[in-house]
Amino acid sequence: MKYMLLMHHGNEGGGDCPPITTWAPEEVQAHIAFMIDLNKQLAAAGELVAAEGLAWPNEAKVVVSKGGAPKITDGPFPESKEFLAGFWIVDVPSEKRAIEIAARASAAPGPKGKPFGIAIELRQVMSAPHPE
């Protein structure tokens, strides 16, 4: 079963966690090292399908077309502090395992080494019909 894990920035630790742009250097490094290590472990376990970080949403756009010239707006939500920061796709035997991975990613170290508590949205990736 494939799952997509979407990492949403902006409401960490119930919204009282300072953004990464204000952390101490060793806190930044510990966080980065944790993420690199997590990806290595998922790859070694044969569970990693894809993992990508997204560029900051400064230049993000929303494009809508109903035919003709598309409507392009800054987006997704310029005034919102919450944004999609990255995603994983994992191939795992069960939802339980996907939740385990999401929980590990969410607990990545934040300021003072405490778990960051970043929100991970878990979505199953649709597949071919089940063979009968």
Place this chain on the structure above:
Amino acid sequence: MSARRLDPATEQLLREAAPRVLGAVARRCGDFAAAEDAVQEALLAAFEQWPDQGAPANPSGWLYRIAARRVHDQRASEAARRERERATARSEHTPAPAPEPTGSADADAMHPDDTLILFFLCCHPALSETSAIALTLRAVGGLTTAEIARAFLVPEATMAQRISRAKQTLAQAGTTFELPTESERAQRLPAVLHVLYLVFNEGYAGSAGAELVRVELSSEAIRLTKLLHAMQPDERETAGLLALLLLTDARRAARTGPEGQLIPLDEQDRSKWDRAAIAAGTELIDRTIARGSVGPYQVQAAIAALHDAAPSTAATDWRQILALYDLLKRMGENPVVLLNHAVAYAMVHGPRAGLDLLQSLESDARLARHYRLDAVRGHLFEFAGERDAAIRHYLAAAESTASLPERNYLLTKAARLREFS
């Protein structure tokens, strides 16, 4: 897939043979696209069979036979299909047998110019950069579609499609398998060099994603540039590019930390630099520049050689580097050249002067949206002792780069400065 892998020396042999075999097959069947597919299949067969059976005595001959047979079979089955269609329509005619592939690939079939023809064909102006890169790596580099896909982090099916569409584009553009005239070659050489430069950069910097140095692409770019240089030793810009790649790649081991983090030039452990590559690159660029008028790759190589010769940032010959950037700017301005020029200017005339220069460039639309403008400003403000401004610009750059290692580096830079303020 065979569990065993080819040993590196045999793999090298195979990949060196690939473009020569492709040339011979393409010449014989007159269809570059079909020949290219056939050679790819022959390469895959070699990867499959050679580890267990051992490499044949004549690897090129072996590849040629498999590829030629493949083209023949393909044509025979197409002819048979067409004949069946005609036969159903008219119920007469027996299909004429297609001629068998004759002979082995002796030295006669391999034409010395074929690899050069392939370079120009794969970097044809009708192709987009990404298509030219993919086709060059497969047809000239002898890489498999799967390897190229992995190097560029895209699905194999996507890469296969990109290559096949590139070949369709070449066919539609009416290209033929022959060496362009001398004046055409001179006109099109920059495009070939640019593709090799991009392959190297993709390996060295990684346009996106977390892996900072994708070693194999850099090495492959150097191998192909050496090949091109060996075929056209008098092309000074090819020599310049080769020197630039050697001199840049020489710093590879010092450029990343244990966690893959980016280490800038001024913080690198210079004892980790590859002295042999520096010596080779420096010798090549000195010898090339001494021969007359220079082009942009030669100037960039000369700059790289000055960096590589310096024991530290402070002891670097910045005056000479600035003069070379002045020259480079006159050859054609682009954002990266302008920013590097400003850094050199600051190293000679002080950070304030560099910042003033950047200010005057701000109206340049190409620069205004370039994340490196903020990164360079952060660097110069830090150099000038203005921490708050430096932090502000490092963070702005971190928020607009699309490279993860770069973003991590910029965030760490800002965090360090905050700690000291």
